């Protein structure tokens with residue numbers, strides 16, 4: 001096969017606010033959150049093959065390949081392609097990953113890798129599934145995957161799959177990664193978690209333009225008090241950042257973030273962090289890099 005490799009960025013996300021409204025009968029939680037996509041992410045390179053094999057090279061992720069969300073997304077799409085009753089020999093792929101987003105950091109690296117894989121292989125294997133179908137496949141793998149499939153910053157409800165795209169005042173974020181790993185499943189099942197926050201009404205979204213006043217009014221993350229109790233290093237990192245600007249936990253952590261108006265200020269704050277602390281600077285990007293790159297690839301190949 002002569003198709004050239006397709007190289008895409010799988011962007012990170014931040015949860016600029018997060019409320020837990022309640023627990024459903026299936027154990028999952030109803031949330032409201034604002035997903036802000038970022039302009040940094042992992043790089044995934046896809047080379048289609050003429051067999052049905054999924055080969056993954058993904059250094060830095062400590063799960064066996066079959067549990068890697070990239071392989072799981074590939075297999076799910078393979079099944080969907082076969083169900084389409086199209087005679088498929090050429091639904092194999094070699095995937096190579098440059099992993100830069102810390103796994104389990106609350107910045108959605110694994111989820112974004114999975115979404116990017118669904119988008120890339122849907123194109124390369126010519127499955128012709130629309131975004132609704134791909135988002136539904138993604139949801140079967142993880143609650144955070146649909147927003148990356150749709151590729152736009154959004155206000156999310158349900159378990160994170162009911163998405164209203166929003167435009168968020170652009171900011172530069174300093175993201176710090178404390179040296180601890182927070183298990184999403186363990187946090188959601190912790191009896192001490194606050195699960196009864198009041199819902200924000202859709203009217204409060206105004207024209208879907210989230211400016212700094214809106215973000216200041218609704219900022220806050222229901223996981224934060226519990227995570228900071230369980231992991232003092234998270235509180236330490238968030239309190240350090242809070243010297244410079246309002247700082248919050250993203251998702252279930254462990255990363256914390258603060259937003260700044262200029263790149264220069266964000267970089268100065270990052271540079272000032274204590275020795276040994278991991279972190280990065282990223283800009284909010286309401287449109288996912290993946291989608292832009294995929295459109296360019298489709299236009300040139």
Ligand SMILES: C[C@@](CO)(OP(=O)(O)O)[C@H](O)COP(=O)(O)OP(=O)(O)OC[C@H]1O[C@@H](n2ccc(N)nc2=O)[C@H](O)[C@@H]1O
Nearest residue numbers: 027028029106107108142143144159184185188251252253
């Ligand atoms: C908290 C959030 C906020 O964006 O992000 P992270 O901190 O993981 O990045 C997400 O809701 C996480 O989504 P994701 O990481 O995809 O979670 P999943 O793999 O679907 O679920 C892991 C486990 O968390 C619990 N879970 C997840 C989502 C949800 N709305 N309610 C839940 O109770 C379930 O017990 C599930 O088994």
Ligand SMILES: Nc1ncnc2c1ncn2[C@@H]1O[C@H](COP(=O)(O)OP(=O)(O)O)[C@@H](O)[C@H]1O
Nearest residue numbers: 061068069103104105106107108109110111113
């Ligand atoms: N490609 C992948 N990248 C990162 N983590 C992965 C991947 N595949 C599976 N995982 C597993 O998923 C977990 C959550 O990953 P990730 O989405 O990066 O974090 P979070 O849900 O906290 O935002 C990791 O701890 C890891 O065990």
